[in-house]
Amino acid sequence: MNRYSPNNLKRPSKGLINIHPIQRGGILTEEARKVLIEWADGYSVCDVCLEGRVDLLKNPPVDALKQDIAEFLGMDTARFTAGARHAKFAVMAGFHGGIVVLDSLAHYTSYTAAELNDMKIYEVPNSGYPDFRIDAEMYAETFERVKEDTGRYPDLALLTHVDYRYGNLADAEKVGRICEEYGIPFVLNTAYSSGVMEINGKKLRAAFIVASGHKSWSATAPIGILATNYEFSDIIFRTSKVRGEWSGRAFTKKEIAMFGCSPVFGLPVMTLMASFPRVVERVRHWDDEIEKARWFVKEMEKIEGVQLIGERPKNHTLMHFESPAFHSIAKKHKKRGYFLYHELKKRGVFGVQAGMTKNFKVNIYGLSREELGKVADAFKDIAEKYGVEVED
């Protein structure tokens, strides 16, 4: 049991600059940190629940937060979910057994949500190496392919706004317009965009906006957001119709795809709430983040053979590099592929996956220019140490 002692439970990234692709947008704000102790116990927010659903709470103001977030995303209404994965599951539960079209860069949880709901999946191709773009027009083409194949158009179309592999920013507005033309409800997965970038679901013609609180809204895990319009809210947030055949019990307020009352009652919703004002503010500075991201790419590509994969110029802070030179070093190094991880750690930088050298991903969101310089210098320094050329 000693392994579970708090003294033995230290974060591996403690005290280091963490550029792990999934960690940057989830770092708590100061405000969220301030509410940690107050709301840490189990069901803390349920102290004065009268309505039996967390999203209807007045104290703390979860109901108000729900409406403010819906408005912030340009949608009519919203719910909190156990992560974006639960939100996607909940949408697809409304189209159980149907056909979904999704981009071929989608997160695995988009595929498994479809699978769990017995949906047939069609993929929108991407342009392949080296930029892996999703061309919006290919949605129309894929819809037609579904029609040819099955005799009807798909029930749902999903686009990953920013994909987790290359950090490409897809043209959501164009996909939205195509979906609108076809009359196919459009799900936009903004796990890497809303919360750090401005998103307006109305403008993008989204029927559903899926977001991730722990990925991009500075909340503790797990919390997702599922925002929609009145047209779909009765389907997706459908309430229980069951009646106990002996007891007559009924639960008419409970939304079944939310598991009755969504399991975010405690720190997830409270940290999301405490961070929200700052999130609203920070999305206005996205341009600055892009500028830093492009600067970082330029610096990294000064290292011989290092090349950005995915679209250029960068429109997001998550990025994917290939680095044949680091890979060559790994082949001869006694730590093999782990050398890069260890060399970076020695230089105060964490988050490149241990064992990766040929390709690796980083996310620089929210780093100061000074920290970012330190990260670029660490990579360059390692390159030079092993005789890889670095431009001045």
Add this chain to the structure above:
Amino acid sequence: MNRYSPNNLKRPSKGLINIHPIQRGGILTEEARKVLIEWADGYSVCDVCLEGRVDLLKNPPVDALKQDIAEFLGMDTARFTAGARHAKFAVMAGFHGGIVVLDSLAHYTSYTAAELNDMKIYEVPNSGYPDFRIDAEMYAETFERVKEDTGRYPDLALLTHVDYRYGNLADAEKVGRICEEYGIPFVLNTAYSSGVMEINGKKLRAAFIVASGHKSWSATAPIGILATNYEFSDIIFRTSKVRGEWSGRAFTKKEIAMFGCSPVFGLPVMTLMASFPRVVERVRHWDDEIEKARWFVKEMEKIEGVQLIGERPKNHTLMHFESPAFHSIAKKHKKRGYFLYHELKKRGVFGVQAGMTKNFKVNIYGLSREELGKVADAFKDIAEKYGVEVED
């Protein structure tokens, strides 16, 4: 936005003895409190994820915790889920469209999990007022009723070990034996028992043990546990079989009913982990909790007309009282039903639902004898203030 400022986000129960029925078992241990800051950021535990699933993590030792918890519950294996509600959903997803028998005191999330999985529900009757007991033999009778009605026995039977309405402790072993005789997989919902009481799934013949970390294992919300035996693990924890029709992508390690990788990656699993050694220790002192509960009932029933509803003697710390005298006071009081809530709060006691006087529920788990005396005195003092007789 001012309403979301940390200064305005104080817990209503702060500084009070909280006897809210769902709050006692979720109060964090000192050890869990110690890991809060360290692991608060979003996906914190994923820093060094190599396997792509939270339950396989070696650092922090989530994989070890999973095995230790399975053993603690007398089961072969376990997973973490977004609450007990997600665990029940995951079990029923393995029996989609089938028939489930459940006790008529079951939590609403048992009904809605069945509804979400298109299962037909049959209820095991309870004995009604005033003790509302579930007679284990009625499971056999209900199985036969299902057979008569549908031509076959049910696919699944669920028992709520301790129900949330009366805090009755059902005879799980007897229900388990009946299920075994019929060859029907037995789901035991231990949301109010495991974590505070000793549970041995093997002895109880459970195919599935469902538990709630934020309700009874001193963890932050949301985290549930789903433990099972090897016989069922491949069905319930089934991995993704889908293959991208254009890309060929596959996700063969991801468990689809867990949403691929269960959304507990951060404080929920870390606080469960830090609390676990103390939970293992505390379940041995359950007798003492029962003794306190019975003492409290005796004290409460000294108030004229106050009567315990549910089984007697008490076998759990969650209890339900009817109190016609408080109800009579409410009728004449200018605060109406809210008077009891306010009078208790003035005396440092929180958790009786605001507006309730005719019936109310409390949970005294983990209160010291001194605190418990204070709670009993508060009720008696209020009674006397309004001229209700209290025995010496």
